[in-house]
Amino acid sequence: MSLVYLELFITDVLPYIAGVIFIVGTLNRIINWAKAPVPLKIPTTCAQQKSLPFIRRTWEDRLDSPYTMWETIGRMILEVFLFRSLFRNMRYWLDKQKGVDTRWLWLFALMFHYSMLIILLRHLRFFTNPIPGFLGLINKLDGQVVFVPPLYITGILALVALFWLWARRILCSRERNISYPADHLILALLAGILITGNLMRYIFKVDLYAVKEVALGIVSFHPVGAAVVNQIGWIFFVHLSFVCVTIAYLPFSKIMHFAGVFFSPTRNMPNDNRAHVHVNPWNPPYHGITWQEYYEMYKDQLDEIAENGYKVKPEV
Amino acid sequence: MKLKNRKDKIATAWKEALLSGYAVKPMVEIEEYIESCTKRIMDYIDSFCKGENSNVDIVEAVDDLMRYLATDSKLGPGDSIRQILYLKNIALKVDPKMSIDEFVRFSNAVDEVACLAFNKYMEAKEHIYLLRVKEKEGLIDMLRKAMSYYEKYYGELPE
Amino acid sequence: MVELERDGEYLKIEQKFTSWKDLLKPVTEKDFKPGFYHYPILKKDAEYLGIPYRDWDPTEPDWHLPEGWKETFLNKFKELLEKNRQFKLFMDICVRCGACADKCHYYLGTGDPKNMPVARAELIRSIYRRYFTKVGKIFGKWAGARELTEDVIKDLYYYLYQCSLCRRCSAFCPYGIDTADIVWRGRELLQSIGTVQRFSYISIAACAKTGNHLGLLPGGIVESLQSAAEDIYDITGVEIEIPVNKKGADILFVTPSGDYFATPHWYTFMGYLMLFHELEERYGFSYTWSTYASEGGNFGTFASYELAQKLSHKIYDEAERLGVKWILGGECGHMWRDKHQFMATMNPVPKTKTLEEPVSPITGTYFENAAEAKIVHIAEFIADLIEHKKINLDKSRNDHWKVTFHDSCNPARGMGLYEEPRYVIKNVCNYFYEMPEHTIREKTYCCGSGGGLLADEVMELRMRGGMPRAMAVKHVHKRYGVNYLCTICAIDRAAFPHLLEFWKLPVEVGGMTELVGNALILSDEEQERELDLRGNPLHKGEE
Secondary structure, three states, X not given: OHHHHHHHHHHHHHHHHHHHHHHHHHHXXXXXXXXXXXXXXXXXXXXXXXXOOOOOOOHHHHHHOOOOHHHHHHHHHHHHHHOHHHHOOEEEOOOOOOEEEOOHHHHHHHHHHHHHHHHHHHHHHHHOOOOOHHHHHHHHHHEEOOOOOOEEHHHHHHHHHHHHHHHHHHHOHHHHHHOXXXXXXXXXXXXXXXXXXXXXXXXXXXXXXXXXXXXXXXHOOOOOOHHHHOOOOHHHHHHHHHHHHHHHHHHHOHHHHHHXXXXXXXXXXXXXXXXXXOOOOXXXXXXXXXXXXXXXXXXXXXXXXXXXXXXXXXXX | OOHHHHHHHHHHHHHHHHOOOOOOOOOHHHHHHHHHHHHHHHHHHHHHHHOOOXXXXXXXXXXXXXXXXXXXXXXXHHHHHHHHHHHHHHHHHHOOOOOHHHHHXXXXXXXXXXXXXXXXXXXXXXXXXXXXXXXXXXXHHHHHHHHHHHHHHHOOOOO | OEEEOOOOOOEEEXXXXXXXXXXXXXXXXXXXXXXXXXXXXXXHHHHHHOXXXXXXXXXXXXXXXXXXXHHHHHHHHHHHHHHOHHHHHHHHOOOOXXXXXXXXXXXXXXXXXXXXXXXXXXXXXXXXXXXXXXXXXXXXXXXXXXXXXXXXXXHHHHHHOOOOOOOHHXXXXXXXXXXXXXXXXXXXXXXXXXXXEOHHHHHHHHHHHHXXXXXXXXXXXXXXXXXXXXXXXXXXXXXXXXXXXXXXXXXXXXXXXXXXXXXXXXXXXXXXXXXXXXHHHHHOXXXXXXXXXXXXXXXXXXXXXXXXXHHHHHHHHHHHHHOOOEEEEOOOOHHHHHHHHHHHHHOOOOOOOOOOOOEOOOOOOEOHHHOOOOEEEHHHHHHHHHHOOOOXXXXXXXXXOOEEEEOOHHHHHOOOXXXXXXXXXXXXXXXXXOOOHHHOXXXXXXXXXXXXXXXXXXXXXXXXXXXXXXXXXXXXXXXXXXXXXXXXXXXXXHHHHHHHHHOOOOXXXXXXXXXXXXXXXXXXXXXXXXXXXXXXXXXXXXX
């Protein structure tokens, strides 16, 4: 009997707590960042600046060293959707004159993030009624019909990528040195979500109609009762608790990079510093010597320059 | 074990030992530098053991290596020489069946290199101090010029 | 590294740094090695700049931190967080992916894991977590937070002054975290309690007083210009006239003060003078040097916002006083980070009638990218002259040089100046070779001595930090016989000769304008030139 209360807590209370923590926490973080002024325009220029007309600028130059707003937006899109900077990560040999690819981090990071995105989108079908058309398309593309039930590629890919990312934190000495317990914790939470999710789909199947009822209940603020909850297998509650804990933890974790990257001044500012001067809202007044003071200090020497007609000639 | 094979194995093991302070494999620049040093020194030691004349410029090779070790943030002079004496341990590890005769010869060669290395270590350190002095002298030169300009306008500097 | 085991029985190989706990463990004065720590600030500089001073020695256990240092430090920290979005952001969003770890040339050179950019930033982040986040307050060490103790200050002092603010890591960071900015703030924090290095503060104080880092008085600058003019006469037989502090000139020329004295800066300095003289003769180019704005560089950018502002103020001030139309800047690295990204923000451009949008008086080219800040880089200016064929060049005079180009960190990653200097160099020399691809352009390695690290007491660190670059030079030296390393940075020109000498590379170092000066045919030059600017004979007609 008491188990039902726990299950009801997980479906009817926990998501709201997590949701509130997430929204308040994230907004708090973002407002906190946005509140602080940007004193300087400090883009990292990774390619040729815009200068003279005969200095050629390719589209790569435009995107890595943007001059206009649209180029900057392009740079941000590349950064956010394709992880441009990680892609730069190559080693080269001196003598052999060839590049050695060390872009595994880029590949697996991209794999992980996109799989997670598609997984999230797939989950929308639980929260919407009727289901929008594009979700069906994603489902179709993602699901491999060879297997029954169709095997979702992203579910597997995300898990593979996650374990690769985790393995390098444990096995590579460099990453082990710089991995805090927090880094492992978030990976563990995500692994928990992915594993229970996959188990629920392929092994311990649950009643999807009941799950959908729960999900709709959550988003429409009409939490379901014990009757519905009783129809669902235990693994769903484990999955849901993992999700809720993770969501509640996000604002305090490094996962805030998803919002932070948009604020990063080395990426989101154009390299047009000399053409459009940035204004620092708290620029302090200047304290230091002025020309007048300088003149007083070195009067005789400066006067001598004036006597010579502001000219220097070689003694030959 | 074939001698040539052993030589290369020792050189590689030695290179790895020298670079083991790095938390992650260093960039190719550093690795190739160390590799060229260890290879040349092992070539020399190998010919020394065989009693042949080596065509390796051992002074150059040891100098290169000691320039690297002399600028290390963790090694003192003794530790730097230890990196070379450690070759004996590596040799035994690589080829435990080495005859005593062979080992003595190998050991003599290593000692020879170690003595040379100490000279080179000190020279590298001296070179660094020389560079520091050079920079200081540049500064003093500049101050002297500044002083002479000062004296030109404001008379003798007070004692 | 091979270490002796305690009992002395056998030798073993071990890796020192194995877990995140080591990351948080501060180094103390016992781990300070000569050649890797800086001398502390001098009393007179501290007093002049209003930095708290006390007598202390980095190698002693007690650093005599001023009373209430903890509060001062944390208050300053809070203030910086409130004032700087980028600082706050960079404290929060690092995921420690490790992409930057093997990008720092100090890490590559020294192998010290704390020199990885992420570890360097964690020095400050750990304090941030402890005092400014709830998670860090509650979980302490397990959340990567650490208490602010005297040892932590030592840790900061040791490692924040092992960074040359080159931003190579920033180019590889997926969130664009700028370690240079973090280090800059960190040094600002250290400055609030007076725990700063000696080298850059000597120059900052000198610059605040006299207008340039070397502390040259106006008379000194004039004599320096004069002796350069004499050197030019010796080589070309042309008597040139140099305008100084001239009111009503069109253009104010500003260059780092190293050019007035040091070698091999000197040859670049001569190059500037020859070029301007030629333009004056042929096109009536009107420009002036200034004794007040005699420093383009800005060591304040290694220290704090306020000091950076203090040092760059004089440029517009002087431009306004002299009534020039715009400003031309010489070859320098951090100067151009300052002039491109900081100066006009820190010291708003004066609204006078004389300052105009920069247009080249000779070619009529409008420098659109410098419209508001009104300061143009000499490479942009010369490239434009060459493109319009306004100067006569004899490339063969540089035939004794096989040139390679070192992208200085700041013009590269802080400005995007890649093609202009290459365009100029290719037009004044016949032999130009690029270094390996991963060591140039946005991936360029630092000389190892920038960011206030040009002090002689850290020579070992500089040699190791510059080692990746030296090896890249060695590569082109062996492959193509390169014997001239061209850079557009004054600190490079001061640091590279020693670096290359230590790594046994017979390669000369010089600036872009020196090559231009060599190749430039002066219209009033009567005899055939026999020497280059360094006094080397020109190998003409030699096969």
